[in-house]
Amino acid sequence: MASEDISQLADSLAKTRVGGGELSFKGKTLKLNTAEDAEGVIREINEYEGLQALRLEGNTVGVEAAKAIAKALENKSDLKRCHWSDMFTGRLRSEIPPALISLGEALMTAGAQLTELDLSDNAFGPDGVRGFEALLKSPVCFTLQELKLNNCGMGIGGGKILAAALIEAHRKSSSLGKPLALKMFVAGRNRLENDGATALAEAFQLIGTLEEVHMPQNGINHHGITALAEAFKFNPLLKVMNLNDNTFTDKGGMLWLRL
Structure with a gap:
């Protein structure tokens, strides 16, 4: 990486610590392809004692960069x-699952206990869910309260x-x-349709x-709406x-009136 690029990255990473245990790279528009590209991010993570929240929104993280960042997260319990x-942003769909797997494995190694996981606005499709499936099934997410996948x-x-x-x-x-006690679920605009909703x-x-529960714009009609209505009675x-x-139709609408 050229010296001028390193200087620009250093400027971009300035003021990333926002208090409350939070380290934020939100909106930095970082293009992190390799481990070298991610050196500044990794350094900030390593130096942050008691890291409780990590914001990576608005950047683009490749497979190799994700592996390097993951390594830094392995001791962030x-x-x-x-x-x-x-x-x-701009990544091939095939790049996203291995990147998520690396990050998830790091959290499992660390023994973290998450309360919020937000992976919204990442176009990873069904294969992407496989990328964090193991994480969801692990003790890291037994404490999860908010899951956002819009x-x-x-x-x-x-x-x-x-x-x-x-x-x-x-x-x-x-x-x-200590059963999973999820409070918020967000999954709008995911084409879940009836079978996914059911x-x-x-x-x-x-x-x-x-x-x-936020599930707008999912192509769900009466059958899926009925299943959700019945489930919500238990919440x-x-x-x-x-x-x-x-699409509720009149049948779905009547169900909601009886909730």
């Missing part, structure tokens, strides 16, 4: 909030994989005496602690149900 939306193109297949992972996480965490409804019914703390731009 205090990490609780991963704000990782829009961090693969506009990821998961489709029906991704919705089913996600639902199965949440069910497995709930089963495993329950066996340890699979997730099964997970929602089992979890039973949801307070907010007595639910306050916000955002299902805009799906």
